[in-house]
Each structure stands twice: as structure tokens, then as C-alpha cells.
Amino acid sequence: MNAEKIPDIIIGRLPVYLRALQRMADNGIKTTSSQELGEHVGISAAQIRKDISQFGEFGKQGTGYSIAYLLDKLKEILKVNRRWEVALVGAGDMGHALARYQGFVNRGFQIVMIFDNDKGKVGQKVDSFTIEDSDKLVERVKSAGIKIAMLTVPAPAAQSVADKLVQAGVKAILNYAPISLNVPHNVKVQYIDPATHLQRMTYYL
Amino acid sequence: MNAEKIPDIIIGRLPVYLRALQRMADNGIKTTSSQELGEHVGISAAQIRKDISQFGEFGKQGTGYSIAYLLDKLKEILKVNRRWEVALVGAGDMGHALARYQGFVNRGFQIVMIFDNDKGKVGQKVDSFTIEDSDKLVERVKSAGIKIAMLTVPAPAAQSVADKLVQAGVKAILNYAPISLNVPHNVKVQYIDPATHLQRMTYYL
DNA sequence: TAGATTGTTAATCGATTAACAATC
């Protein structure tokens, strides 16, 4: 592993490589090349080689990359060769959909708590989870040592919930609320806002 | 409007500006500066001025930007000063959540059709929509002239649905399936994969 | 061995920032 700082734009591509490689592995493929992987994910072979080589020499001249080995290495680099516990805040439609989503567990994540500030929802079940009161969020998240949260509350509530998550020690927030969050710079935020994503494409129509 | 090609990375920031400006407008604010807007969205003032100036001179020295005017211009540039009809494919949990999502209409989008390939779901209602058979997708989407689709089917089905959407004339796909899609280069794809977004942050934990 | 493909260097290309004249 290289000690120099890796650009965030490279880190952002690794999960895409990981996903494609996992798919190949599931299909029984053992080996791939930067060329082939590049065609799958729409990125140049040169860039893929350059990205991967930031972290070590994982390939072999002439034959390419062992998929199983590269998967292991990428999971290790991204720290997803373990199970991260995740708190979900906001038990609306989107929160319910995420709580039931089957795709997290084999990619390194598990939702373990769900919060909502609606007293009418508190105590209700979502799958196997009981919705907890947002008033308990800081205490519960902090004592469980949870570092990752998903935010599916309405926009007007998002900043104050984010503040509580930060206070509870959360360092990574996946934000579904359509608003830019203000957090300390040692806390990462990723934004998922379908309307924003759509608006990014209409320009070209 | 400038005739030169605008970099996609700039286009990608415009919806973020738009969202922040709309929020300011909703709060009754009339005017802002590149400095202030930058603090809201976490982007430097210089970059915001440069981005906006690609499309015209929308500000005033000394006073900044009229929010209402800049909103109008950004909506016009992004072509969201109208209502785009959207087809949704995949009536699972995520599809249901999107079908009920209130945030599309005032940002330029309206879901008008929902498809699923499960004959058991076809004919059922989601809100005011009746789920239609995926077999009818190409015909229905094409004849309605729909250019935008959201994809919430399982990963193994995503590529073949994308192919049908392309065949039906769709030019923009918001893909929730955790897989890279292969489409002609005149078709845009945006990816929303929560696990990928989370994995992009765990590196820093 | 011959063919294929990596890892890396240097060149190119593109994006961001700093600075400031113009001007409201």
C-alpha cells in the first residue's frame, strides 16, 4: 500500500471495479484484464491499470488479474472485508425500502437501527427492526460505536439530524434528503437525490 | 448561451446550485453572491462564478445574483422549466418508494407509467398507477414519446431492460440496479447504488 | 519462444484557483 495520498476520484472508482469484478466472479470467471474490465465499466484500460497500481502490483504481465485476488485486495483497501453497522434515520417510504434492501449484507453493510421522530411510528416494526425515537439517536448510536448512517428524512429536518449524527460520532453519511449538508471536514457525505441526477441528464436531451 | 461545448463536470454542478437557490428562494431570500452560494454547497466562489459565466452574464458587480433570475436561467439551461414524463421499470420496494416520492413534480419530472415483468403484479395499483406488463414497455414508451426512465429491477434483469428502453427511444436512464449498463453513447446513464456510495466512504474510516 | 498484458513514465489535456480590472 502506497503511503502517499490517493486522490478521492480514484477511491470513487474502486467500488465500481469491485462491483464488476464480483459479478464476473459470480459468473465463474477467474481472470480478467484491464482491457476487459474497462469495457465492462466504461473506463479506459490505462486508467484502470493506473488506479489499481496505486495500491500495489496486483496483476501479472501477459495474463492480467486474478479476479479472486483483486477482489480481496480491493475489499481490503476499501475496508469492506468486514461488516459495518449502519444506522438509518427516517422511516418513510425510502427508509422502508432501504431497510428491506437485500443488497447491503454481501457488500459490507448491515442496518442495525432505525429512527424516526414521529411518535406514531416509534415502536412499530420494519421487518425485524423496531423504529426507535430520534430523541435517543445520539445516545444509541454513540454507545453502539456506529460510524455510518443513512439519512432519509425530509429536507427541512436533514441538517439537524446530521448535526446529531456527527455528535454521536458518525463519520460517513449517505444523504437522501435533497439538501447540501454542512458537516466537519473529517465527516464524509455522499448524496443521493434522484431529481438532481435526472436534472444532470436533461441538459443533453 | 455559449456555443462551445460545456464540460459535463460543470453540468453536474448546476442542479446542485439550482437546489440551493430554490431553497433560498423558498426562504424568501432575493439575492445572493458566489461567496454565499459557495458556502451553502461547499464549492469555491471562483468556481461558481466561472461555471455560471459559461452561459451568460447573470450577475451584477457589487450586488451579486438575483435568485429568481438565476433560477430561471438555470432551469432553462437544464431544460427543467417544463414537465418531463418518466417511465419507471421495476415495481419492487424501491420502485414503490419512487412512485410515491413527492419531490419530482416541482423539479421538472412526473412518473407516468410503471412496468414490471411479474404477471402477479401487473394490474395492481401503486398510488394512482396501474402496473403494466414489461412486454408492452417498448410499444408504450415509444408511442408516448418518453425520453427518461428510472430502472429499479434486480441486477440480472437490468441490461435487457436497458436495451428495451433504448429501443423505445429513451435517452436518459436513472439506474438503481447495482450494475454498469452498456448503452449507446447518445444515451445518458446516472447510477444510484447505495452500497457503492457507502463503499466510497469506508476507505476514509 | 511468441504473444499478451502489466506497471510506469512522459506528454497531453482539462479543471481549479488566484488575482484584478470593470462596474454596479
Add this chain to the structure above:
DNA sequence: TAGATTGTTAATCGATTAACAATC
């Protein structure tokens, strides 16, 4: 007028691509 802030230029910084020696 004095202060503030734009739009734009030039400088800097960073990312991507092309090319190829090394080597499996």
C-alpha cells in the same frame, strides 16, 4: 463616492492518455 462583487485572464494544479520496457 466607497465598498462589494462580478466576469475573465493567466497561472497552477491535477487527471488522463499514450507509449513502451519489462516480463509472465
